[in-house]
Amino acid sequence: MDASPLFAPLTVRGVTLANRIVMSPMTRGFSPNGLPGDDVAAYYQRRAQGETGLIITEGVGIDHPAALGEAGLGENSIPVLACEASVAAWRRVTDAVHASGGVIFPQLWHMGPMKEANTGPVPEALPLRPSGVWGPAGRATSLDAGYMERVMPPTRPMTDAEIADVIAAYGRSARYARAAGFDGIAIHGGHGYLIDAFLWAETNQRADEWGKDLAARSRFAAEVVREIRTSIGDTMPVTFRFSQWKQQDFRARLANDPQELEQILTPLADAGVDIFEASTRYFNRAEFPGSEMNLAGWVKKVTGKFSMAVGGIGINKGYYDSMAGADTVAQADLTPLVERFARNEFDLVGVGRSLLHDPNWARRARLGEPFLGFNTDSLARLT
Ligand SMILES: Cc1cc2nc3c(=O)[nH]c(=O)nc-3n(C[C@H](O)[C@H](O)[C@H](O)COP(=O)(O)O)c2cc1C
Secondary structure, rough: OOOHHHHHOOEEOEEEOOOOOOEEOOOOOOHHOOOOOOOHHHHHHHHHHOOOEEEEEEEEEEOOOOEEEEOOOOOOOOEEEOHHHHHHHHHHHHHHHHHHOOOOEEEEEEEHHHHHOOOOOOOOOOOOOOOOOOOOOOOOOOOOOOHHHOOOOOOOOHHHEEEEEEEEHHHHHHHHHHHHOOOOOOOOOOOOOOOHEEEEHOOOOOOOOOOHHHHHHHHHHHHHHHHHHHHHHHOOOOEEEOOOOOOOOOOOOOOOOOHHHHHHHHHHHHHHEEEEEEOOOOOOOOOOOOOOOOOOHHHHHHOOOEEEEEEEOOOOOOOOOOOOOOOOEOOOOOOOHHHHHHHOOOOOEEEOOOHHHOOOHHHHHOOOOOOOOOOOOOHOOOO
């Protein structure tokens, strides 16, 4: 299989990526007290050495007390961009990646409804939810029953002041990111976390300007993008990840057709997003009836911005269908991916688990070498 189309460079604002392979954000939980150390720097540097065009880090907590809960990873091991010490720690990571010719963006993260009360770096900070609801019960999910029971009782809706505080926190963390030497900013706007909880009608039942209709539900995301854009200037690219599915409901949909998708994403594009990451579990599935095009394809079409496909690249099973089962295997044939890419359906390809297992995945793809077998070890260690 000739993967050479994926190895064309791409310039986005002031940044040139050597190729179209992107390391998809993956939470690891190896940053004690929220500070990445030399092992994390070496882990990302290996992906740069392996010719990954763009590294998007694991989710990084923004400078807001309710940004992070524990997420089952042990006390405070999720990294943050929330203080000078975190800037210094991340500076060592970005220096290492740049020394190997890589490009790296942090994924800015606020868990919103998914933060469990009494967990995370600031346990007493109450979880923030647009309307106080965590989400509907009884939907398809992989979350454990104990967690669901603890988070399900309603809290109070966010106040206007709390909304303004979180937006300002995104701006502060973007400035910390710039000071730490990151090349751009990635925003986590999917998977049922805070920004997504504003986008989704099931978790945003507000009757005000933050939720009264589809356009209002995009307002929080757009204000976050605008704040970040103002904070970092014009040369650093901004990516925005969104998803139809939620951890609260795997079958959820934000947009039922391309027109709704356009209405949801256009305000974000206008606010300064350069690349949309369409988070799906299988990149090669049609999103809407009447066309083979996947979600990333539709995003590119309706916004005119760059888009990234993700889900099951180089691997036969989607995340959640099998985290590490014996029947999960590397898939050498990139033909369906390259065919879609060559049709100009999307601009970038996000690679998650394949790059977790093999830092040299991008180089192997370029050389047409066989991919390594799937292994579980790389989940437990920073390989
Ligand atoms: C261990 C692990 C941690 C993840 N953490 C994040 C995260 O912090 N932020 C995020 O947006 N997605 C996260 N994801 C989802 C991945 O970015 C990606 O979208 C998903 O794994 C599908 O891609 P793949 O099939 O290539 O693995 C995570 C996935 C894995 C396997």
